[in-house]
Amino acid sequence: MKIYVTLLILLCCSFWGNCQMIRFSGKVLDKSNQKLLEGASIQLSSIKMVKYSDKTGEFMFPKFKTGKYSLTIKYLGFLNYKKILDIQKDTLIEVELTPFVTELEEVIVSSKVESSVNKLNIGINSLSKEQILNVPSIAGEHDLTRIFMLTPGVKSDNEGSAGLYVRGGTSDQNLFLINSAPLYKNSHLFGFLSPFNSDIIEKADLYKGGFPARFGGRLSSILDVRLKSASMNKFKIGGSIGFISSKLYAEIPIVKEKVSLLLAGRRSYFDIFTAFFNGSGTTSGPYYKFYDFNGILTLKLDKKNIIQLFTYHDKDRLTGAFDGETETQKYDQSWNSQIWGVSFTSHLSPIINNYIDFTLSDYNMDLEVFRDQQGEAFINKFNSQINTFGVKNTTEIEITDNYAVKFGGIYNTYTFRPGQLRYQGKNINFIESKLDSIQSKEVSLFIENEFKFNKWIANLGFRYSSYQVPNQTYQFKEPRLTLGYIFNEKSSLKMALSQMNQPLQLLTNPGLGFPVDLWVSSTDKIIPQKSNQISLSYNHDISQEKNNFLSLSIEAYYKEMNNIISYRDGYSSTDFTEFSQNNQREWDKIVTQGKGKSYGIEALLEKKYGKLQGWIGYTLSWTTNQFENLNLGKEFYARQDRRHDLSVVAMYKLNKRWSLNASWIFQTGQAITLPKAVYSIPAYGFVKDKFLGYPNLAYINGERNSYRMIPTHRLDIGVQRKTTHKWGIGQWELSLYNAYNRQNPYYYYIDSGQRVKSVSLFGIIPSFSYMFKIYSSK
């Protein structure tokens, strides 16, 4: 009997054991787009077998016993998936792998992934989104123009300025285009940050030589920034939190594959912090804030036609107030930009594309000082603005594989209201003084012909413009030529010739101070600026193996500039913003025109791919100016003349999550004017008619810009960690600006003890920032 029972139990166990052999299968998908992933490796602990997903993303294990298993799924470019499973029956699972490379990095915003040897891109600096986000930030801001300053041929005026000085040009000689619309306010935070929200930049190219004929209107550079369009099929939210500001954007597919909306905003915190520390007393401020907002509505009419509506708004505002029982004081200064644009993109045929852009772009600055003491009040107001409207049509035809033509026309109208000044006192009638308003029109036609012939490549272009102001019409005929000879797949030689004219003038205050930038038009007395530039470039790919891709570019240039503009010594915007005695409100009488030249050699050694990426850029250059009314008519070094400019940028990926970045710059000191002699000025009693000692000093200026500040050098470092979450992707960054606390000179002055003193602006600045991107599951 015992034997039967034992046999029965053994039989049952055997039967039970056979019943516990189960099947385990599943499917592997990409979480970001739900695409099936082929080739993912799937492993279960205790089972010495690895399965791979097939074309349909599916996998299946042979039967095995029930129990607890550790499941690991690996796929290149995605985060490893690990999970403990208690498998007691046949199981079918569906696993969504999270892409490890964030979308921000996937988007390549320039053609840098390819060699530039066989391309006609001479005198162009491009930045990829990855580069923008991986270079160390400044207080959490990955500022576009500041990163361009790390590339050869591009400098800043000084440490606190985001203004670009390209190949010896000044900051007023740059045209900022944002989705084809001109942007006249080119900074936030008194010039410290650029107006571009780096989270939504699709493409950013800085043309500093070899200008295509479709661009014009400025002497030194065109910064062409294209913002991305929202995804047509997936809702996304992204943003970042930094020390200076926070950013947020949303990509909203309104009608799938038809209509999408991108909304992006950025706002600073200074006013919130200062309000917190100021409390609620009678004194408020100073408060400072800036914001910018971008909105893009994209309508895909059909496969061939797209309409895009674009808007950009920004504002910087500085306020301060004292509100007592008997006295009220208020200071309020603001700078605003507004852009509205509509673009039509038509792919008329496989070889013909057409683009039409309508743009409205306005900039205005307001300044108000108000004081009221027991009914005795005065107000001082100043307003300056420029309003523009433009329409541009561009047609591209790729006639053969070796010949393409691009042509079009541009019509712009400008209304300049350079200044309106008001004063109102208690017993003084309302007074108003206007700087002359001017309206002007500009018509341009351009054509670009791109050829390929054996080893030769060329872009032969021409631009004609007519600029009309009262009493004067200027005509510009600008030849543009880029020519290249490709020795082999690794090296090429290119040259470019271009002429540029600039009828719009920007009056910028000398030195520091709150920016009071006044846009004015050339007139019959102040003629447009003009430049001629020739550049020669040698490109060589030292290694073309992808992970060790190393390219070298050496470019020499010579640029002549005529009719460049400067305030005469002793004048500034206060001649417009204040009712001082002798103020000259006819702006053309307080500026002077002259000529300048800049020449130099730029070298760029760049490693684009692999764990270690970065570049070494070096510029050796000379920039001089000559004005009849400055420096006794003698030639002098321009402020932006820096003999040596070296930048080293490195980004190193430690592993999938961690990366390090660093940049180091060295620049020859800025050219400055110091006095050559000094004498004491007696204090004279005008009432008593006698001398009262010699309390003050007067300085006799030396040769203009004949001294140099000490060199500027700085190391910025950062560490980034990428994080993945159920909701999406994150990245935090800890960075140190000016890591070794170098006291780089911001300006020099001579104190009352006749000592030359250097004032530096920024010491070591630590910062922490966090970026995130949230995906919708659908």
Next chain:
Amino acid sequence: MRLIIGFLLITFLFTRCSRTSVVEGIIFPIPNQTLSVFCFLTPSDSIHAAIKEIRSVSNTNKEFGIENAEITIEDLNTKETIQLKHLSNGGYFGNSQTTFKVKPNHTYVLTVHSPDKITLRSSCTVPNQGAVIENFTFGDPFDDGFISKRRRIEASWQDVSTETQKLNYLISSGGKFKDSFTGKTVEAQPSLKSFKNISQSGTSLFYNSDTTDDTFPKFYYLHTLEYNLYQFEKMAQLMDEISKKSTSSFLGAYQGIIPEFTNIQNGYGIFGAYLTTSLTVTIK
């Protein structure tokens, strides 16, 4: 988290270090022209002039006054001349106006001879007439946040420039005020106010400021300056502002190159003329 806070604290301490430093090793040239002269003409009982050396920026010693110079002033309208007497060390010269008078609308020529130095020359024309304050208004007293009460004041006048002579204006003020520590009433010497306190629109000029509301009278002096003298005073005030950059708001200060202004041929300084009118203000 503690690591991050510690990191931020340490680096914040670094950032609190002084960002101003003295730059050593700059070599300044020795100036070619070596004298500066200052002479102000106005109808009064005397004429004063001062003459000093110009020095290199690297020379921080007090400059010497020129004691053995010959300073001559000629009235081009009357052809009269006067040689100023050496008054005291420091290069001070002067003379009374008993025989040689400074008169409105007369043009004067200054000549300075100094041993081993090049001769300095200049000329100026005394304003034809002095402007007069036409309106003077004041507000109600208010606390200035410290000890005193103050009143807002506003003065206005008309430009008296002519087609041949551009004129400018400065204001001095003085008078009685109560010493906040001793409580005694003392007389304040007239002091020159900043050129920035005066606004101009067309031919109308305005002075806008405030004054203590304790003891009266207050005196306001309106100086009508020939153009060169005003330009020099403006330059002097701007240079003073720049040299105090570390203590005043550098963002508000003019940062460009301040061109040196002088109407002295072969040297520096000023030979200028002005007229003064006064207004006595008694509110209480």
